[in-house]
Amino acid sequence: MRRIMSDSLAAPVVEMTDISISFPGVKALDSVNFRMYPGEVHSLMGENGAGKSTLIKALTGVYEIDSGTILLGGQPLSVTGPAQAQEAGISTVYQEINLLSNLSVAENIMLGREHRRFGLIDWKSTRRHAAKVLEGLSLDIDPASPLSSHSLAVQQLVAIARAIDIKAKVLILDEPTSSLDADEVAELFRIIRRLKNDGVAVLFVSHFLDQVYEIADRLTVLRNGSLVGEYRTEQILRIELVHKMIGKDIELLEKLETRTKASAEAGVPATEPFLAAEGIGRKGSVEPTSLSLQPGEIVGLAGLLGSGRTELARLISGVDRAETGTLLVAGQQRRFRSPRAALKDRIAYSSEDRKHEGIVDDLSVRDNIVLALQSDRGWFRQIPKRRQEELAASYISALGIRPADPNTLVRNLSGGNQQKVLLARWLAVAPRLLVLDEPTRGIDVGAKAEIQRLIANLAEEGMSVLFISAELEEVLRLSHRVAVMRDRRKVADFVNDDVTVGEIMALIASGSDDETDAGEDSPAVSGDDAGTMGAGSESGTPTVRTGA
Structure with a gap:
């Protein structure tokens, strides 16, 4: 069992030791250790499939563990679902708010715990109590107002208020900022810091590195169902964190962003782009972004899960509607309201969710x-x-x-x-632009190689391809140009000229803060660097070539 040294004098409020969970053919968690302290914000980090959701579901009783122990406040925890976990002091606020929008704010805060008098609900007393809960968090929200009349951000705050009123010792926030703007994130962080000061342990799950480094005291990294390590946030560089999440050796390059952005003009074809997006964006999805694709060009989108890769692809393809910016297709302005409208301009989108949005x-x-x-x-x-x-x-x-x-x-x-x-x-x-979101995920090596050859051949024949993959080597292997996404915005766009995985990872990891405050040799609480990352037409037969 990997030991995790602590510099805290307080006992953990949550301590999970040697947690293992298996599903048919899959080891979801393999002897994972995890702990949280009172009055800290702890982030659980890892790519898709790392085991984050499984660990949370083990803590909240959704999944039964195969082996290991879970302690809450030093006592064994045995719960069979979220309701029992909530009674024990563990509350979860999900990305999809699990409140009743047809009820009032007060009714949602007090649901199942309404004040009663003579056997009947005392609505006046119930609303008065809800108002005190909101006031305690410095939230100016009318408790009598319908929950549906408020933004998603306010609804999340109401869910947090409910959790606090039931005396939560541990508050789990699952991707709470995914649909919030900057002001709403700032308000949420104000509430999180207040809860921290009150001694609540907050588990903050997010793919946005800048936000994690702003709010979290400590990080636990999972990869492929195993514990990589636990670290103090100020003692680990962003690029080191990305390394541990993905599991690749990297090199730090000085002034990388400046060099790569300067090279963006160097190998771009002089022809008119087939597609030119200027400042397209959508609130809570992706910030205004510009991107172009030339005929016969493969542009790779690189970034961590949640960076905005898929969201940008969906805006370009008409799956989601852009709220800002302009889109030019073959020099003509377009505003797609559906994928079918994009298809009329021969833009085809292949979703990453093959099972539900594909076949x-x-x-x-x-x-x-x-x-x-x-x-x-x-x-x-x-x-x-x-x-x-x-x-x-x-x-x-x-x-x-x-x-x-x-x-x-x-x-x-x-x-x-x-x-x-x-x-x-x-x-x-017969598309002119093919948008491929994770086209090789979950398939064997042989099929992957065949699909990669097909994509390269299609580009040789003049098709534009927007290619998204979590595997950075694959992005670099196929793409003529690479655009890097981080925290819902494009941070670099450059010609793929002997670019390395380390350079891409440095861009993904770099943040707005000065990282020189934490040196490369800063001690980590614990760690383990081992591991791996985890044209045809109706009138004619296909003209693709599948040979090398």
Whole structure:
């Protein structure tokens, strides 16, 4: 068991030791240690699949642990769900607010604990108590107002007020700032600091490094279900933190952002861009961002989970509506209100959520391939059956989809072949820009290599590709140009000319604060650096090449 040294004289309010949880075929947590102290803000860090959600669910009783111990206030904790955890003093405020928007603020704060008189709810006393709770947090909110009349930020504060009123010892905030603007984040942080001063242990889960470094006292890093280490925030550089989260060796480069931004002009083709986004953004999603793609260019989007990669891709593709900026497609201004509108300009978006926003499990391979093309034509102009068979056979052959039977239900295919079917669907509409969000995630090495070759070949034939991947090596291997996202905004855009993974990671890690305050040799509480990161058309057959 890895020991974690402490410089705190107080006993932990939460102590989880050697926690292991397994699901069929997956070791979700492997002998993980975690602790929190009264009056501290603690951040749980790690990439998607690191085990953060599983650890929280173990603490709140959603998951039963296979082995290990959980202590709350020094006593064994045994709960079978969030309700029991709340009674024990552990409250969670989720990203999706779990309050009742049709009730008042007071009713939400006091739900299930309303003041009663003669067996009936005393609404006046209930609202008066709720007002005192809000006043104790210096929140100017009318307790009688409908919760639905308030912003998401205010609703989160109401959820926190409820947690405090039930005497929470531990408050878990799960991605609380994902939909908040800067002023709303500042107000939330004011409340968090007040709770900290009152002795509440706050677990702050966020992908925004700047916010973590602003509010957190201590960090625990997980990777692939294992504990990497626990660190004091002021004793670990951002770039070291990214290293531990992703698990790659890195090199620190002085004035990297200046050099990479200066090189952005150096290899950009002189042709008119197919797509030019200027200052497009959406509140709570991504800050105003500019990005262009030339015909035949692969632009890679790099950044941690939650950096704004997917959000930017969805704005460009019409999946979400941009609230600011302009979008030019082939020199013409566009304002997409749906993915179908973008498809008319031959912009196709392939979602990272292959299961829920991509393939249709209950349809055949053939039906999945022709789905977008049929939608583009309109459902009253059915593609002839013979033409559907020709298209399916052509793409099955061109992309090497196995099994080669077009009547096979797509749910019976491997992940790699499902991804090929999804690519075939978008290639069938002959896109000029293909937006690919994590197209190789969760598939085997062989299928991944085939898809990477396909993408490169499509670009050679003039297609623009916006490529998103959490694997930085893959981004660098495929992209002509790389744009780096951090905390919902683009922080760099440069030609991929002998760029290293270390350089990209330095950009992802660098923040607005001066990091020279914490030197490279600053001691960490504990750590373990081992580990790894974790064109066709309706009228013709596909013209893609799948060879090297």
